[in-house]
Amino acid sequence: MTHLRSKRLPGRGRSLAAVTVLVASFVVGAFTPAEAAQPAAAPRWADEPHGFASLAGGTTGGEGGKVVTVTDQVSLVRYASAAEPYVIRVKGAIDVEPFGSDVVVASNKTLIGVGDTGEIVHGELHLGPGTSNVIIRNLTIRDSYVEGDWDGKTTDFDAIQMDTVDHVWIDHNRFEHMGDGLLDIRKDSRYITVSYNQFKNHNKAFGIGWTSNVQTEITVDHNWFSGTKQRNPSADNCAYAHLYNNYLSAQVTDGDPVWTYGNWSRGRTRMVIENSYYDGVQHPYQADATAELVQRGSILKNVSGRQDVWGEAFDPRDFYAYRLDPAAAVPALVTRFSGPQKRIGTNTTLQVPGAYPTVQAAVDAVPDGNDGTVTIRIAPGTYREQVRIPAGKPKLVLQGTGQDRADTVIVYDTPAAYGGSNGSATVRIAANDVTARHLTFSNDFDEAAHELNGEQALAMKTVGDRIVFEDTAFLGNQDTLMTDSPRLDVISRVYIRDSYIEGDVDFIYGRATTVIERSVIKALSRGSDTNNGYITAASTWKDNPYGFLITKSKVISDAPAGSFHLGRPWHPGGEPAAIAQVLFRDTELPAAIKSAPWTDMSGFSWKDARFTEYRAYGPGAGAGADRPQLPAADAGTYTVGKYLAGVDGWAPHTVRR
Template identity: 75%
Template sequence: MTQLRGKRLPGAGRTTAAVLGLVAALGLGAIGEADAATAPGATADRFGDRPHGFASLEGGTTGGAGGKVVTVTDQASLAKYAAAAEPYIIRVQGSITAEPFGANIEVASDKTIVGVGDGGELVQGEFHLSPGTHNVIIRNLTIRDSAVEGNWDCKDTDFDGIQMDTVHHVWVDHNRFSNICDGQLDVRKDSEYVTVSYNRFENNNKTFGLGWTTNVKTQITIDHNWFANTKQRNPSVDNAAYAHLYNNYLTAQADPGDPVWTYGNWSRGKTRMVIENSYYQDVQHPYQADATAELVQRGSILKNTTGRHDEWGAAFDPREFYDYRLDPATAVPALVKRFSGPQERIGVVLRVPGDYPTVQSAVDAVPDGNTVPLTIAVAPGTYREKVFIPATKPNILLRGTGQDRSDTVIVYDTPAAYGGSTGSATVRIAANDVTARNLTFSNDFDEAAHELNGEQALAMKTTGDRIVFEDTAFLGNQDTLMTDSPKLTTVSRVYIRDSYIEGDVDFVYGRATTVIERSVIRALSRGSATNNGYITAASTWKGNPYGFLITDSKVVSDAPAGSFHLGRPWHPGGEPDAVAQVLIRNTELPAAIKAAPWTDMSGFSWKDARFTEYRNYGPGAATSPDRPQMGDIEARAHTVADYLKGTDGWAPYARH
């Protein structure tokens, strides 16, 4: 690796709005610790899936991005994937005890190793990165209990938690290290571009060391870590070119009676160290420097400290290399206590196009039988591709990262004439427990250009259960959105909220139990003065009392007055047991809606279906014999909760 040259990033040195909000809320220390952790800006970027600091430079650290995702529960699987030549994102589920005691897990390049929830553990083992290893992320794990009973100094063992020699681009984040013999984290022998953030180091003698070299090469960022009941090396930094320590919390040393070897931060050899806005409580020798080293300290708080507080030399300016957010030192104890160590909400985020070139390639990376929620974050842009989430890949959040749902569009142009109804869908979701958020799904097939009329061209088809669409848009003409189930008697549930749906013929259809809440439905004109289309075409199984519910929404249209139907009953293949159920309630209807809004389909009378309205309003709302109205008592059993709860009590609306 070549020596890093300083380069100031755009915007470096500017205080972010989040920090200003936090400072204001803190009142320069007048606020309590509990309040500090929930102050404005306190949660921002605490769980980001990309490293900051030195690990973000010179190409950055992406770990196993682009590789397959695997979940491991035993030592053999962990060792197999960690040492593999190809990239992997390895999720550690539950506790793995290494055998024999102190055994190494060799970690090769291009790996992400991340704990599932807050329960992923490596017990009595070590992650070992050999010389030449690069691009490694280790996150959200507990690494513990490799200390030998009664052997505090560990002079005769080398059982580290994580050890790396002559590596580059490594991010160690949100882990907990406890009771390890010897070093909890050793960054050794000219390792470069390392960031160590939001970890808990506890119950140890030799905690966190850097160096074992006469060369002055290492660049390391160390921030928001908690050192508690630790004796020495918190950290000790030997011959590092640049060591940036900020917003760390050091407290409760294990052996404050030792006048020499109980200490906080040490700048050794020719290290250039900068310490900013950290918090030292009950610490002996909070920060010290060799005569040959440099140490700059600013903004830290010292509470009940003794011994050395060395400051000399110019060190360096971290903002010449990267931008960063500096939290007030007064907030550090509360922030670090709350956000350091493994966190339930940290998971794997697959980025498109950063980690994977297409949405489908990211879906393909999700492991079959996926049991833990996994996010596919799609950057703003137009993705002209077809996407299929198979039934074997549940628990996915598909999320657009733009400011608006229109910023991120997945679109294709297949009509049913070329691929069948199902084959025409731009996106198909067959898996359970899939959520899509802040996205637009479109089928932009141009009927006129292909001399076709009334051609099905789906933007979205779902057959899975517990599907959620939040702040999404569905664009198309005929059959825009199909919410279905694997077979007639299987009930699948779909919840659509704060979204937009447009089309002309049967553009919300299928047999899934589907709730559309607080959304806009646009009925597009086909140029007719009398019949421009049908909003719904439900095919609810007769044994299912809940089909489609459109509630607290708004229907809009540019079609002429009295030219659009609310729906018609769809009996696929003439199936007599598909008896549509649709309730439209508390929804604004435009003048385009017909006075008799329900109509027959394929020889089946709308009067035999279960079509009702309840308390709709607007120029298209009315009461007449051709517009069945639900009574107040029955309406109490036709709420969003009733439609979605099923036998498992599913309540996606409760998250809001």
């Protein structure tokens, strides 16, 4: 706020640990287990590589690079072949021209279909020698087949082909009706995992090898081979080939006695097959005399031909942990969960630090006009930076990953004198649909050490709509938390739950409709015996019935009795249409609250504002001419749901995490 107030007096310190203990000791409005929503069922897959692709440094794809969304061949080719890392979201079908052309994929890339919409049609993804660290997920790659070329002798239009690469994860894709192989992993490629894919309607499905060396390490799990003839897969000279929980069904039968088969351990391959399901397959698994093949736990139904087992191969658990599903469950699991999934690719996760050294770097990586939720997971630590989330980057989640919100702190020390109240904010959120959890936001500017004209120092400013804070702390003095909107007559909504807010002068202020529920608010002493500050300074638009609701919360204070106000009406720039609305409801008030808790501001009377209390309690509660009470008959109009619903029925308070 630009209206100046007296600065606080020296002599106050802050401890994050103390804040944590304080809030933990006051649990308000807790819901019972019966009221809590049950957690969603865990997905059948993880969003990070497993098996051999997780070893030797792991496979991270484009992590650390920008997230981009492509809908055309030019953009796909540009980002896939770039030298720098990218997370490339493929949205809709991309028709590759000329027919059968390669799309080169360089190192450090993630290609991921958005929901089940991403398709590469008539083209091949090609990973050349030396390519490393690539993730290809949730795509359909189809239809480069040339009629009459069933054996793939005249074209080489694979779905994915890779030569001498390392650390590649191929996951949740559908490959169908291509010109030669569906998936060719060739020439000493290493640390590969192929999981939850569908190989359909094809002759040569999936080959591994084309080398005399014995180097490739590959995990093949939960894939569905349907309407294919051979190479399901064929593994030649693999050092380790681990196949488990795969489903082979509806094999093409054309009378070929040799080249119609399921799995083949060739050359000097060591292959382990576990808990797979073969239905109507000729030669379900076979091995060359020079190879080794161990099979255990699989189910064979209506099969014929070779079922070779010899040698000791290897123990996959010597390399990585994994979970085996029962073979009997494989058909149902694999048909349901393999191939592109609607939930994959719509949401993105970015890690801070590591791939992104700062929170702002991760925000900058989010594409403008982002159409899927991006979660920025922030490791415990103190991040001394200002963070700006512009309006063009909606649907972000800032999530601390420590055990307590005090473990992960975003802090800066700019006062309004150096950047205006807007520029002073440690974090500023202009985008819609942003959520923050398990974090502390702080502005640790030291008022006592400076003599400035403009000591306001915001920890947080929001402008966007549908903003949620869960288990967060806001630390500051004057103007700690501002919830605003783009214009006076535009309504933005903010929901704060299970959180902690501290400050002294107008430290919860602005014009956004704001609900603070089940939280602790600390009114800090400035050393005065009579006036230490004001909790709220709302500037609600006159046509908005809902300003600030503080409910089922607790106000605490280290200030002397009768020295703190609940609030005053803020009219920015003398705007007469800003008519504050504040309700303290079912909230405990300390002795520090004045018996006449509302006061005037800048020539505007508090009596013209919409200030009320309802069922407040504690030593600072009271009633009288200077303490307007919400009539019981109106209580149903001023609830959390009413404040937040707006025209779109927004109800974040009903979601329990």
